[in-house]
Amino acid sequence: GENVEQHPSTLSVQEGDSAVIKCTYSDSASNYFPWYKQELGKRPQLIIDIRSNVGEKKDQRIAVTLNKTAKHFSLHITETQPEDSAVYFCAASISGANNLFFGTGTRLTVIP
Amino acid sequence: SQTIHQWPATLVQPVGSPLSLECTVEGTSNPNLYWYRQAAGRGLQLLFYSVGIGQISSEVPQNLSASRPQDRQFILSSKKLLLSDSGFYLCAWSDGLGYTFGSGTRLTVV
Numbered sequence: 001g002e003n004v005e006q007h008p009s010t011l012s013v014q015e016g017d018s019a020v021i022k023c024t025y026s027d028s029a030s031n032y033f034p035w036y037k038q039e040l041g042k043r044p045q046l047i048i049d050i051r052s053n054v055g056e057k058k059d060q061r062i063a064v065t066l067n068k069t070a071k072h073f074s075l076h077i078t079e080t081q082p083e084d085s086a087v088y089f090c091a092a093s094i095s096g097a098n099n100l101f102f103g104t105g106t107r108l109t110v111i112p
Numbered sequence: 113s114q115t116i117h118q119w120p121a122t123l124v125q126p127v128g129s130p131l132s133l134e135c136t137v138e139g140t141s142n143p144n145l146y147w148y149r150q151a152a153g154r155g156l157q158l159l160f161y162s163v164g165i166g167q168i169s170s171e172v173p174q175n176l177s178a179s180r181p182q183d184r185q186f187i188l189s190s191k192k193l194l195l196s197d198s199g200f201y202l203c204a205w206s207d208g209l210g211y212t213f214g215s216g217t218r219l220t221v222v
Contacts, residue, residue, distance in 0.1 A: 001158075006155070034210070041216075043216055049210070089155065089156060095208075096208045096209075098144050102148075102157075
């Protein structure tokens with residue numbers, strides 16, 4: 001199946017700064033790339049997603065970019081707030097929002 | 113609206129005991145269903161997925177099995193638990209437009 005790599009594994013930023021998390025994928029046929037946020041002990045929640053026919057998508061303070069040639073995509077969070085602290089997972093799929101393969105997660109800590 | 117129920121929320125089981133985790137979905141028909149495991153401090157590993165009743169695909173060889181006896185019911189089982197089976201188990205469903213996760217089961221094998 002698809003192999004998704006994610007880095008960094010941990011990230012600490014000062015409140016108000018930006019955070020960037022990067023993922024690479026192995027299968028060039030992948031066409032759907034969601035990002036999930038998981039707070040401690042809770043279920044992952046979708047925060048943003050992008051499909052392969054789009055290079056960038058933005059939703060308020062969150063944006064995702066996709067480089068199909070290089071097979072990597074990134075999550076950008078601007079003006080970080082303490083409530084952004086969580087584990088973030090990227091994922092990829094070759095069949096739309098089915099059979100997602102996840103990265104290993106990034107623990108983001110926003111320091112007030 | 114669609115909802116997904118997963119239980120129990122926590123479970124402590126001795127090594128060698130059986131396991132049964134259940135997941136049910138409401139408000140949708142013929143969903144794709146998934147079981148993921150999240151080991152402590154690690155990512156989400158896809159264990160099983162099902163595209164229909166009785167249809168189970170396994171992503172990794174392991175001590176676990178899955179069954180889908182009804183369209184909206186997905187069960188994760190083991191005959192004999194190992195210490196390495198400890199983790200956070202998440203059920204999820206998809207209609208091709210997005211994933212929704214259950215609330216998870218934290219399994220501790222002692």
